[in-house]
Amino acid sequence: xxxxxxxxxxxxxxxxxxxxxxxxxxxxxxxxxxxxxxxxxxxxxxxxxxxxxxxxxxxxxxxxxxxxxxxxxxxxxxxxxxxxxxxxxxxxxxxxxxxxxxxxxxxxxxxxxxxxxxxxxxxxxxxxxxxxxxxxxxxxxxxxxxxxxxxxxxxxx
Numbered sequence: 001x002x003x004x005x006x007x008x009x010x011x012x013x014x015x016x017x018x019x020x021x022x023x024x025x026x027x028x029x030x031x032x033x034x035x036x037x038x039x040x041x042x043x044x045x046x047x048x049x050x051x052x053x054x055x056x057x058x059x060x061x062x063x064x065x066x067x068x069x070x071x072x073x074x075x076x077x078x079x080x081x082x083x084x085x086x087x088x089x090x091x092x093x094x095x096x097x098x099x100x101x102x103x104x105x106x107x108x109x110x111x112x113x114x115x116x117x118x119x120x121x122x123x124x125x126x127x128x129x130x131x132x133x134x135x136x137x138x139x140x141x142x143x144x145x146x147x148x149x150x151x152x153x154x155x156x157x
Contacts, residue, residue: 010139012082019085020128031116042114044090
C-alpha cells in the first residue's frame with residue numbers, strides 16, 4: 001500500500017469526526033431557539049458516516065468486497081471506499097415547555113423547542129473528539145514509520 005493512501009485513511013477519518021463535532025456544536029447552540037429564519041423551528045441534525053455510495057449498498061458482503069477489489073485492481077486505487085460524512089435531519093420530536101409569558105407561546109401557553117438532548121450531544125461530541133485524537137495518533141505513527149523506513153534506506157551506502 002502506498003504511504004499516501006495510509007495518510008488518506010487517517011485524513012478521511014479526521015474529516016468525518018470533525019463533521020460530527022461541528023454538528024453536535026450546532027445542535028447544542030440551537031437547543032433553546034424557538035424559531036429560526038423564516039419562522040421555521042430548528043431541526044436537529046445528525047451525521048451518518050458511509051463508505052459506499054447508496055447505489056452500491058445492496059447485496060451480500062462478499063459481492064461488495066469482490067466489486068471493491070475489482071475496482072481497485074482496474075483503477076489502481078485503494079481496495080475500499082473512503083468514509084464520508086453525510087448530514088441528515090434528526091428524528092427527535094420537539095420539546096414542549098410551558099412558558100405562557102413567552103411571545104411565541106401557543107394558545108395554551110406552550111412553546112416548542114428543538115428536540116435536542118444536551119447530554120446526548122455532549123457524549124457524541126466527546127466520542128468524536130476521542131476518535132479524532134485516535135486518527136491523529138495513527139497519522140503520527142504512520143509518519144514515524146515512513147521516516148524510519150526512509151532512514152533505513154538512506155543508511156545502505
